[in-house]
Amino acid sequence: MPEGPYDVAIIGLGPAGATAARLLDSRLRVIAIDQKQAAGGFQKPCGGLLAPDAQKALARFDLTLPKEVLVDPQIFAVRTIDLKSGLTRHYQRMYLNLDRHRFDRWLRSLIPAGVRVEEGCVCRRVERTSGGFCVLYEKEGALREVTARYLVGADGAGSLVRRAFFPEVSIRRYVAIQQWFPDENPNPFYSCVFDPENTDCYSWSICKDGSFIFGGAYPARGCRARFERQKEKLAALGFQFGEPVKTEACLLLRPAGRRQFCTGRDGVFLAGEAAGFVSPSSLEGISSAILSGSRLARALNGDGDPVRAYARGCRALRRKLWLKLLKCPFLYDPGLRRLVMKSGLEAIGVERPEQARPTAGGR
Ligand SMILES: Cc1cc2nc3c(=O)[nH]c(=O)nc-3n(C[C@H](O)[C@H](O)[C@H](O)COP(=O)(O)OP(=O)(O)OC[C@H]3O[C@@H](n4cnc5c(N)ncnc54)[C@H](O)[C@@H]3O)c2cc1C
Missing domain, CATH: 3.30.9 (D-Amino Acid Oxidase; Chain A, domain 2)
Structure with missing residues (x-):
């Protein structure tokens, strides 16, 4: 039997997912799954600036x-x-x-104890069900299943969530x-x-x-x-x-146009690099990950339609990244x-x- 239902399942605890997990209201039941762990295993390759x-x-x-x-x-x-x-x-x-790994661990340490964090776990499949979503992940060699009302893909460039629900979105x-x-x-x-x-x-x-x-x-x-x-x-x-x-x-x-950003729909949300929020001029992405993660938490904490609220909350970020696109010819x-x-x-x-x-x- 799958465990749940959670209100929100977050896949990925980089700056985007960790920020969303930190800021979600304590009345929401939240599970966050990430393949990183304190020592050893996967570490995000990054310039760390x-x-x-x-x-x-x-x-x-x-x-x-x-x-x-x-x-x-x-x-x-x-x-x-x-x-x-x-x-x-x-x-x-x-x-x-x-040190990028220590930075990620520090962001992770700020997540409130009420959020269930599953570390060293790889999400294998995400599916829509009648009441929300089913998430299948691997922990210590065994497969586990949880259900949630909302699904957040904060799982970076190769986002499984984006590939599963938005295969039509292609980002350079x-x-x-x-x-x-x-x-x-x-x-x-x-x-x-x-x-x-x-x-x-x-x-x-x-x-x-x-x-x-x-x-x-x-x-x-x-x-x-x-x-x-x-x-x-x-x-x-x-x-x-x-x-x-x-x-x-x-x-x-590295987004090449405004249409390459995707914040999600129908209960699925994308944040950080999974949404295409990276500067096309400098490749800087930590700021956009933190900002989009915080905007997403605000949208999910609110009473209105979270899909519209999140899209609205990211407007300024999209505009900023679009302006950076205009700067590209002077650099490239x-x-x-x-x-x-x-x-x-x-x-x-x-x-x-x-x-x-x-x-x-x-x-
Ligand atoms: C080589 C390189 C250098 C960079 N240098 C800089 C820099 O100096 N400064 C800067 O601001 N930006 C830099 N960037 C960009 C920056 O790293 C990203 O934009 C930023 O990390 C995005 O944050 P995020 O939270 O969206 O995703 P990520 O940081 O990628 O986090 C995604 C998380 O999801 C987890 N995950 C993914 N798939 C699964 C799965 N199936 N199951 C479980 N967990 C999963 C991963 O473990 C990871 O922790 C660099 C990028 C690269 C590739």
């Missing part, structure tokens, strides 16, 4: 970040490299450099590949790389607690070969790669990007001592 928009999203709830979530070092500028034109510029950035997709190396670069840095020969999106590198991470978003066809070709080009520019200690890959969504069109970078607009000059002396920290 908390952008100002995401900081603002946390500030809206008066949340402050524990220092355990931060990593070393904090970096104030992005080195932007255009491999086609050969131009390099530095731009100021106000990101916080995080890339394969994100990231590799971790022991950091042997002379100075920690954050970079953003444009290389139209290998991808019409972009690549990045970041240093975290003694590791150097290089990653990029590539069209699916030949993605691994594109990644390796890019590493070769960057090694020639002085990037120190060495032997990788970890390679991760996952799907990454090689000619326009070259003009912008050449102009030096908003770039900062980086001065280094002529003869670098070792500092107390050794760098």
Whole structure:
């Protein structure tokens, strides 16, 4: 016999699902299912940079970040490299450099005890029933079933919920590949790389607690070969790669138009990346995940039609992401990007001592 009925079943406890679970009214019976667990198992591949928009999203709830979530070092500028034109510029950035898994665990720790959280569990199937939904998930090798009145897909780019209920919604997709190396670069840095020969999106590198991470978003066809070709080009520019200690890959969504966002209907809701809420210009998605998760909780807590209330609640977010689409040509069109970078607009000059002396920290 399936267990339930719950009022809400949430699939996925990334920033979107964890925020919704935290904010749902205590009178609602809620179950949240996620494949992550405290240690080991699945961890979300991510650059782990908390952008100002995401900081603002946390500030809206008066949340402050524990220092355990931060990593070393904090970096104030992005080195932007255009491999086609050969131009390099530095731009100021106000990101916080995080351990993404610890960040997710911290968001998870804020979920009230009244919510039933099933961790280390993989959702295998979701179905509509006469009274709502049936969710089949795997826990410690055994299959379990629960029923719920509302179903929330906060299960990221490859969303099972989106595929089951909205197969017609297609969102532009890339394969994100990231590799971790022991950091042997002379100075920690954050970079953003444009290389139209290998991808019409972009690549990045970041240093975290003694590791150097290089990653990029590539069209699916030949993605691994594109990644390796890019590493070769960057090694020639002085990037120190060495032997990788970890390679991760996952799907990454990058909406290409307004119709690619989908908040749901008929009792099924999508939040965060599952809904297509990712910046098409920077790929930043944590802020949109938190915002959409909070809007969804507000809609489900209210007395009106939650589908309409949620769609309405996400209007400003959709508008913001649509405006970012308009910004894309200035970043991704090689000619326009070259003009912008050449102009030096908003770039900062980086001065280094002529003869670098070792500092107390050794760098
Ligand atoms: C390589 C890479 C780097 C990125 N870097 C940044 C960055 O630096 N800053 C930034 O703001 N954004 C970044 N993003 C985007 C950002 O990671 C996402 O937009 C954000 O995580 C979306 O949050 P979410 O809660 O919607 O989904 P997710 O964070 O993907 O969470 C989905 C959750 O659902 C769970 N799940 C999925 N399927 C199932 C299932 N069947 N059963 C059980 N659980 C399931 C997963 O375990 C996961 O915890 C990056 C993305 C990638 C791929």
